[in-house]
Amino acid sequence: MSQKSLPPQINEESHPGPLEAVIRAETGGKIRSFLYQLAEGVTDYRSIHSLTEQVRHQYHGRFAIELIQNAYDAVSRAEEQEGALSRIEMRLELDGERGTLFVANDGAPFSHSNFESVSRLGQSDKDPTTSVGNKGIGFRSVLEISQRPQIWSRRFETSHGFDGYCFGFAPEFVRSIHDPVLAIIERRSFSEAQGWFAEIVEEDPSLCERLCSGAQRVQARGANSITDWLREEIGYLSPYLLPWPVTERSTTVDDFEERGFASVVELPLTSLAAVSLTERKLAEITADSMLFLDNLKALTITTPKGSRTFRRSIVQRAKGPRKLGKVSIGCEDSTRTFSVWRRKVQVSDMPEPVQESIRGLPGQWPKLERAEIAVAVSDDSEPTPGKLSIFLPTALETGAALHINAPFFGDMSRTTISFDTEEEGAQAGGTYNEFLLHQAAVLGLEAISSDLAGRSVGEAANILDILAPTASESAAKDRWQEHLSRAATEMDIDIENAPWMLTDGGWCALCQASLLPLPSDPKVLCAEELRKHAAFPAYAAGLDTRIGLIESLSGRFGIGVMPTEADQAITIEAAVKTLACDPELDWGHFWQDVCNIFEDDLSHLKGKDVILCTDGTLHSGGVAGRAIYFRPRPAGQDDDSSEEPGIDQVPAALQSFIAILDPRIPVSEVRDGRRQNTELHKRLTDARLVNTFRREDVLADILAPNLPPMPVARGTRDVELCRDALFYALRLAAS
DSSP states (O other): OOTTTSOTTBOOOSSOOHHHHHHHHHHHHHHHHHHHHHHHTOOHHHHHHHHHHHHHHHTTTOHHHHHHHHHHHHHHHOSOOTTOOOEEEEEEEEETTEEEEEEEEOSSOOOHHHHHHHHSTTOOOOOTTTOOOOHHHHGGGGGGTBSSOEEEEOSSTTOSSSOSOOEEOOHHHHHTTHHHHHHHHTTOOOOGGGHHHHHHHTTOTTHHHHHHHHHHHHHHHTSSOHHHHHHHHHTTSOGGGOOEEBOOOOHHHHHHHHTTOSEEEEEEBOSHHHHHHHHHHHHTOOGGGGTTOTTOOEEEEEETTEEEEEEEEEEEEEETTTTEEEEEEEETTEEEEEEEEEEEEEGGGSOHHHHHHHHTSOTTGGGOOEEEEEEEEEOOSSOOOOEEEESEEEEEEOSSSSEEEOOOOBOTTSSOBOOSOGGGTOOTTHHHHHHHHHHHHHHHHHHIIIIITTSOHHHHHHHHHHHSOOOSSHHHHHHHHHHHHHHHHHTTOOTTTSSOEEETTEEEOTTTOBOOOOOSSOSSSOHHHHHHHOSSOBBOGGGGGGHHHHHHHHHHTTOOSSOOHHHHHHHHHHHHHHHTTOTTOOHHHHHHHHHHHTTTOGGGGTTOEEEEBTTSSEEEOSOTTOEEEOOOOOTTSSTTOOOOTTTTOOOGGGTTTEEEBOTTSOOEEEETTEEEEOHHHHHHHHTTSSBOOOHHHIIIIIIHHHSOOSSOOTTSHHHHHHHHHHHHHHHHHHO
């Protein structure tokens, strides 16, 4: 056949192999069907063309995931799983302004069923419980970036090369049928180059005559010339239903063949924009993409910017009633470990409305026998919103920092999932999808109760990942919390009061545990200091990265995350008693932290020994019959206060109820050449913890009320008290 008659890479061999003959026969049959429709004025091919365009738009941006899905299905079908390499490799190569994306796997070779699925829109025979993608539809997602996809495959797993289904699609091939069809209509003989087309029409000797008759009817209507009509109708014939054998291949395909891969998808990219989109979508692939691909061991992504290989391994095989296992996914220097719980539910055990929902689904779905639900949490230090997966992640978040996989019934591209019940008039499968999500909630609570609670800080973090609402949209959070609440009720669990929160003192209930009341920028009262003296059950230090989850979970139940002000005051009192032993302590920073903790309302510290005074000890302010005073300033600086020798030197017998604030507490500073009060001075005054020193107040409010009844007996402590009171009063009067 002439090289001009068919597009590049689509060549005719004089002696085609058995699979090449199958490929040619498939396309020949479809071309004959198209010619029959032309002859009879039927336009089913237009509907298929329209559906192809619709699929391309609905799968926008999903081609990378779809390619992984199809490759993974092949890996899962491999006869030998235990010793298999189980690889998928995605490689983007640039050539000038364009490039080519290759996707290779070393699973089972392309089967006849696979070939039919790819070349016949929407005719995949995959089991929704064991297979990821829909080759008949999902493969069309590549049309977003490529118009000439090609597939190279071995015939058997033991084959030494790509001797199986090797074929491609191209718009040029469809356009190439125009001239031979026109030759039939014009009753001309085929040229030597059109001999391949003769083989197609010779299958039915009546076809040519019927086609001529149909063309005459079109010509009689006179709308278009026969040539224009034919070209227009051929334009509606989807090239992606017409595979043709390919033989010429790139060195990259040769490389994949030599390295033992079973099949390769080759996608010449259409434009620079397609290259950019491909780079972006490949960059979006993360370890999460491999989480539920149990049979995959390695996923390599190579672009001109570098190469990444994700390696998946089993850390702990699934065991126990909840099939708890651990999976490790590593890439370069980063490794993530996931705990995964699984449960299978027989369809026959599902409620009747759920079974009815399944029976209303299309394709192979009514044959569904069981569904496996899996929930997974990671050991990541920073939690991130999890995704709902149908083997691979969808666009929907779970509503928490956990991942959920189940054979949900999703939209065509498996990007979204409907959870609206059929009674509400929504799309099919909503009741079934709701059931699966509810089973995930039950499994999650069982995992907490039996496998996580009462163990270490890692498990405590996982509990928060499962329970706490976290998502970029409220619908996902609300949906997950609703299922958790229903599951908890069914299981007679009170989440708010269950001992599922790890604190420094052990496990306790959500309503009992509190976060540390840390200042926004700790100077002295750091987490370690507060934790050491906490008068309340403080969340364990290892949960610091889960503070956001703690806040959202507590908010869900209307619980405050901070300890009471009374417990905070007790904690600060205990802390400062230790801190005060350090002669280098910066008291200004200490009080800055305290003001920040209490949001400048220091009244909660009344009665707490937290104020350093000139006698070197800590005193409590705001207590009846006792007072702490600001140190008097020199005359002229603070109204009626003056500093005379001895005024701030309180006699020993009076020190239990009169104290002078230590000068290390920064309650004044020089501003604009004058000594002025600081903000701390105002806070201490407003809280009535420290008073301004006025002689009459000291005499009337403190000294007089604390004097014993007269007369006092000699040799008693009252004598010392009266003596010191008299001397101090005279000192005040003389100042």
